[in-house]
Amino acid sequence: MKTDFVKRLIEICGSEHVLRSPEAIELYSRCTIPWSRTCGAVALPDNVDQVSRIVQLCNEYGTPVWTFSRGHNWGYGTVLALQQGALILILRRMNRIHEVNEELCYAVVEPGVSQGQLNGYLKSKGFNLWIDCTDSSPDGSLIGNALDKGVGYTPYGDHFGNLCGMEVVLANGQVVTTGGVSKQCPTRHIYQWGVGPCIDGLFAQSSLGIVTKAGLWLMPKPEAFEMFVIGISDPKPLAPVIDAQRKLALRGIISHCHGFNAFLALARSIGYPSHLLDGKQLLDKEVIEQLAAEQGLPPWTFVGGIYGTSRQVRTNKREIAKYLSRLGHLVFIGELSQKSLNRIVEGVRRPGFHGAFYRGLKSFLHLFVDRISTKTIESLLALYPILRGEPNEDILAAAYFKNKERQPKENLDPARDACGLIFFAPILPAIGNEIQVFLQNIERICSSNHFETAVLLIQSNPRTFIVLVPLFFDRTNAEEAERCQRTYDQLCEFLKIHHYQQYRCTTPQMDNILQDNPSYQDFMKKIKLAIDPNHIIAAGRYGV
Structure with missing residues (x-):
């Protein structure tokens, strides 16, 4: 990473928020999956203006940038980029709660706002509102999980489906608000479809922009x-x-x-x-x-x-x-x-x-x-x-x-603590016999590679279940790590043969994720080329 680039990055974020020491690079290059990339630097911007300026700087120098909300994407890739030496943006300093509307049951938050933070805020202010949370860390990002199509437990468990009205930084530094209405529009965070084409979905599991703020629908506290x-x-x-x-x-x-x-x-x-x-x-x-x-x-x-x-x-x-x-x-x-x-x-x-x-x-x-x-x-x-x-x-x-x-008593961080974990995450029709046969095949593949089969079934909507299979391995055992990656690859190949989809995948698997639909991939790449011709933002993320 060029010295001039780093100097200008420091001018944007401040020296304490640009991490370049060998210890920091090693820490932010840790992951739970048996795959690695080493980042060139880590920056922690504080606001949308800094994000915009960083993206413009990356364009000028041709430096790839990958963005993560709070950096807890364990089991899939944590904060690793596909490219060696990429700039990693962590948005945890952007943790402002801009608005909570109790009558209309929504909040407007930045990507650094965690599940625990918003839950605590609602309770401390006496709001009769609940968030929907995952069963991961209280330190996990609400927006980050929603953009990765995460699922919770309550009737508001479709996290991306409960986002409404985004602020997005594009690859040229332009800041766009979705919905086609003014920032002052009173329905911006309560009517999802806006006017004209609805583009919000372009920024889920996406390399087309960086979401810096979003409306989040909340659940009224039930009786x-x-x-x-x-x-x-x-x-x-x-x-x-x-x-x-x-x-x-x-x-x-x-x-x-x-x-x-x-x-x-x-x-x-x-x-x-x-x-x-x-x-x-x-x-x-x-x-x-x-x-x-x-x-x-x-x-x-x-x-x-x-x-x-x-x-x-x-x-x-x-x-x-x-x-x-x-x-x-x-x-x-x-x-x-x-x-x-x-x-x-x-x-x-x-x-x-x-x-x-x-x-x-x-x-x-x-x-x-x-x-x-x-x-x-x-x-x-x-x-x-x-x-x-x-x-x-x-x-x-x-x-x-x-x-x-x-394992510490609190503040768990599997990547920091050298845990071995890959999440295999297909999604199936909610048909009992089909899921039962599928599980038998998953168990067969796992056992043939000498792994036990752990399974979490998540009802993502009334018609589908996510069949989440955590593959645990010992990171200190190179043979076991290689065998675990081979198991994951075989599971992915099984999906391809039987035409099932993944709801989420690991970073190295992203190159293959859209191979079954080349016309769709081609269409998405044309959009990518139009708005990010230098392929600066997360190039290759989910096949685009």
């Missing part, structure tokens, strides 16, 4: 809320459970349910039991079943939220029970039962008489609670606030499955 949990003790009824959830979601009774298999649940709570490998490279199924039994984990667990008036919640609970109770062990957790269970979890840990009392109390409770471990109850209860838009790090702990000794 009543309960979480439901269904444990599937036999994996055979998985297909009917998926079909039942589709039917319930199409009627608007549930939305964005999440289901996880026992192996993924184990990854959240224990370190990888390498002492049980018995000379092999993956755990026997019997070993996994025994570990799950010790924790009281069924083969599959699904969770979801029920929102509305008290009457609506009561009615919807009856409908959910009608569809799901015959397929597994179904329980509902409201505010009172959640508090009681939390007290029991805390009490069981106490020494002496108090601990014995709470252990006895636990045994007298519902069979579902009695037969699962206290640690598993605690993990399930950690989902309760997430379903209310209150993020925590409990599920993110799974990223440390093969690196538990490096």
Whole structure:
């Protein structure tokens, strides 16, 4: 990176916000996937004017620039560019909350605003509004996740679908606001389609511009809320459970349910039991079943939220029970039962008489609670606030499955802490038999490469499920890292053969992501060439 370029970059951002030391370059070149690129420098702009000037500077010097909101895209590429020596922009200093409108239920925020920050702001100001959050870090960006088409848990779980009205910096430094209306237009953040062509979608998973501000729709705090949990003790009824959830979601009774298999649940709570490998490279199924039994984990667990008036919640609970109770062990957790269970979890840990009392109390409770471990109850209860838009790090702990000794008590950062993780993220029709057969093929590919299969099923909308497969590996083991990358490549090839799509992919996979639709790729590249002829902004991102 040229000295003059760096000097002018410092003039824009300030010397303390342009990172060039070997230690900083090494830190920002870390990743959880077995692939690497080394950046040339890291800049942390403070406002849209600085972003615009940086892009113009990159154009002048022909320097590629890749932008990340807060830099937590773990499992896909973290903050790595496709090109060696690229400038990395991290927008975490752009963390202003410009507006919260309680009547119309939206906020206007910058990309550096985190899930935890906006949730805390709404509570501190007494707004009767909830965000929808992911089950990743509270430090994760709201806009960044939305632009990568992330999914949460509440009826507002389609994060990109709940953006409205963007401010975008183009490759020539021009600042554009979407919607075709003036910045003062009162419907700019509440009517998504604007007037004329709707261009907002061009900036999702995109290399066409840098989003520096957006409207975000918020959920009005419901009168009543309960979480439901269904444990599937036999994996055979998985297909009917998926079909039942589709039917319930199409009627608007549930939305964005999440289901996880026992192996993924184990990854959240224990370190990888390498002492049980018995000379092999993956755990026997019997070993996994025994570990799950010790924790009281069924083969599959699904969770979801029920929102509305008290009457609506009561009615919807009856409908959910009608569809799901015959397929597994179904329980509902409201505010009172959640508090009681939390007290029991805390009490069981106490020494002496108090601990014995709470252990006895636990045994007298519902069979579902009695037969699962206290640690598993605690993990399930950690989902309760997430379903209310209150993020925590409990599920993110799974990223440390093969690196538990490096897991801190808080402020988790899998890339910083040398965790090995690739996310394979296809999306399928919400047809139970199709997903069940698909999972059998995924397990076959994983086991042939000596990896266990962890799965998270995410109901992205009533008609589709994301089948998220986290591939855990030991970063200190070069052979295992190579084998993990090979597994991911084979999984991607399986998708291509069977014409399934990925909802998100790793940075090195982006070169291949649009190969099945060359006319679409050609069209997008023509748009790219028209507005970014020097291919400065994130060239090659998602195939463009």
